[in-house]
Amino acid sequence: MQTVDAVILGAGAAGLFAAGEAAARGRSVVVLDHARRVGEKIRISGGGRCNFTNLSTAPERFLSANPRFALSALRRFTPRDFLARVEGAGISWTEKAAGQLFCEGKASQIVQMLVGGAEAGGAQIHTEVSVEEVTREGELFRIATSDGVLFARRLVVATGGKSIPKIGATGFGYRLAEEFGIPVLETRPGLVPLTFAEQELGRMVPLAGVAVPARVAPTKGPGFDEPVLFTHRGLSGPAILQVSSYWREGEAITADLDPGRSLAAALKAARQEAGKGQIGKALARHMPERVAGLVLDLAGVDPVARLADQGNAVLDRIAAAARMELRPVGTEGYRTAEVTLGGVDTAALDGRSMEAKAVPGLHFIGEVVDVTGWLGGYNFQWAWSSAWACAQAL
Numbered sequence: 001m002q003t004v005d006a007v008i009l010g011a012g013a014a015g016l017f018a019a020g021e022a023a024a025r026g027r028s029v030v031v032l033d034h035a036r037r038v039g040e041k042i043r044i045s046g047g048g049r050c051n052f053t054n055l056s057t058a059p060e061r062f063l064s065a066n067p068r069f070a071l072s073a074l075r076r077f078t079p080r081d082f083l084a085r086v087e088g089a090g091i092s093w094t095e096k097a098a099g100q101l102f103c104e105g106k107a108s109q110i111v112q113m114l115v116g117g118a119e120a121g122g123a124q125i126h127t128e129v130s131v132e133e134v135t136r137e138g139e140l141f142r143i144a145t146s147d148g149v150l151f152a153r154r155l156v157v158a159t160g161g162k163s164i165p166k167i168g169a170t171g172f173g174y175r176l177a178e179e180f181g182i183p184v185l186e187t188r189p190g191l192v193p194l195t196f197a198e199q200e201l202g203r204m205v206p207l208a209g210v211a212v213p214a215r216v217a218p219t220k221g222p223g224f225d226e227p228v229l230f231t232h233r234g235l236s237g238p239a240i241l242q243v244s245s246y247w248r249e250g251e252a253i254t255a256d257l258d259p260g261r262s263l264a265a266a267l268k269a270a271r272q273e274a275g276k277g278q279i280g281k282a283l284a285r286h287m288p289e290r291v292a293g294l295v296l297d298l299a300g301v302d303p304v305a306r307l308a309d310q311g312n313a314v315l316d317r318i319a320a321a322a323r324m325e326l327r328p329v330g331t332e333g334y335r336t337a338e339v340t341l342g343g344v345d346t347a348a349l350d351g352r353s354m355e356a357k358a359v360p361g362l363h364f365i366g367e368v369v370d371v372t373g374w375l376g377g378y379n380f381q382w383a384w385s386s387a388w389a390c391a392q393a394l
């Protein structure tokens with residue numbers, strides 16, 4: 001029977017990175033994953049290019065019952081620190097939007113870097129192993145698996161959240177926390193498309209595939225200036241995914257297609273210059289034609305009506321209709337959510353080591369913890385930072 005310094009459950013972003021860092025510090029490490037392939041979420045992330053960090057990382061870019069919790073780990077292992085690893089591995093990268101760093105090539109390069117780092121330090125990675133039972137035996141953790149029993153001085157739970165069960169996500173980490181008496185805050189899907197009731201959906205479906213820039217805001221929380229994408233099921237696109245993490249059942253969101261408040265003035269000026277044209281065509285200069293049709297529908301204005309015939313009140317009404325208040329009825333759920341909100345209560349963890357205060361030697365890192373980033377590379381940065389902080393304590 002093998003006894004090691006640390007067993008890490010989950011060979012995803014946080015687990016693989018923690019394994020490499022701990023192994024580099026001379027610790028004997030075994031990583032266990034039930035999936036056939038390690039790092040599967042990394043591989044599919046960022047459209048296959050992995051948005052591996054964001055240079056604007058700051059506690060405000062995370063949702064948590066205690067947003068300050070993440071600060072220590074994020075400060076000790078920063079986006080620049082991870083970037084140095086990426087460059088050290090010879091992986092070329094590119095900055096897409098401000099601060100958002102992606103691989104120039106395939107996301108699998110990041111997986112290779114992490115696996116290479118772990119194996120170089122002597123960490124063993126075992127896939128297709130299911131963990132049957134975890135118990136405490138004196139100072140050690142006893143981990144009964146489908147491959148036999150292991151003992152470890154420390155146990156690191158890096159099994160991620162519930163999103164995308166198809167590629168191996170489970171609620172295992174939350175259950176394990178509860179078995180050890182560690183509180184888990186309610187979990188729900190985040191960074192996920194929103195769904196709508198029949199009437200609103202009926203207006204959206206004909207626009208499926210159209211994207212439009214907007215400022216989208218939840219009832220409580222920040223607004224996001226990013227594109228909204230109409231789909232057959234409702235709304236998606238970066239702005240909607242961001243807001244979905246703040247949205248609660250029963251609440252409305254606003255999708256403002258005129259955040260600069262210039263639309264009414266622009267339509268009035270157009271009436272002056274080219275009033276013979278149709279109002280629909282005039283509005284389509286400011287947004288995709290099909291979206292303009294939706295706004296006019298909401299404003300109760302015929303798109304083929306002459307712009308010249310519209311009074312100021314009508315043009316103001318059109319601009320007001322472009323500030324849409326929408327009532328989602330739900331989300332697409334864990335099937336398509338990029339992350340899981342909630343999770344292991346940070347109040348039960350030490351922010352320097354990610355160790356459970358009440359269970360010495362038991363650590364939680366990555367998405368299983370109640371720290372969830374915005375879209376844009378923040379979730380991977382949390383995985384790296386929390387893994388690094390934990391590895392220093394192994």
Ligand code: FDA
Pocket residue numbers: 009010011012013014015032033034035038039040041042044045046047050051052053129130131158159160161163164167168169170171172337338339365366367368376377378379380381383
């Ligand atoms: P992660 O999910 O990476 O790993 C958990 C591991 O545990 C998995 O390998 C799983 O098989 C294993 N596991 C689960 N249950 C187990 C059990 N019972 N026994 C053994 N093993 C078990 N973030 C970002 O910053 N930039 C991006 O570009 C993207 N893009 C993106 C796209 C898509 C489609 C998704 C779904 C998500 C993203 N994300 C992202 C989010 C990011 O992928 C996520 O936050 C991190 O992978 C979390 O890292 P963890 O290591 O915590 O979990």
